[in-house]
Amino acid sequence: MIKNMFRRGAVTLGATAMAVTALAGVAHADRGVAYIKPGQHSKAVACVQQGLRNAGYSIDVDGLYGNATYAALTDFQHNRGLSADGIVGPKTGDALYYGYLQPSGNLPQIEFCPTVIPTTR
Structure with a gap:
């Protein structure tokens, strides 16, 4: 027993x-963090826009994912061999964050943006 x-x-x-x-x-x-897509209005979109500005694109950082953001993002993706679909997933997020936002030295960008844009790291 x-x-x-x-x-x-x-x-x-x-x-x-x-x-x-x-x-x-x-x-x-x-x-993970949600992918960023056309039509969204958020701080995540503002991070993407700031990354694109840092990469040399002349767009407003207003947090609204409209036509200008779409055109700049698809051009950015195309020039880096990424899928030019206008969606910020981990690969595009890596290119924007590690290539342009982090090296900027802007502490709020460095600390906040990786919490709202998808990356692989």
Whole structure:
């Protein structure tokens, strides 16, 4: 009887440990940041626009993803061998952030922008 209780306890403990381990990986997974697309109006769009300005594009930094932002972003993507779809995903986010925002030395850009634009790092 006691032997069976220990076996059941060991099986239950093992199953619990496996479940906790599996859930721990999910709970701490980086869910990522939403992609930035035409029509959006946000601080994330302003970061993209600032990155494009730093890259030499003459656009307003108003946080509204309109035609001028789309034209500048697709040109930026095309010139860097990225998919010129006008969507800021991790690869475009990397190019903007690590290529133009981070090196700018502007502390608010360096600290805030990677929290709202998708990157791979």
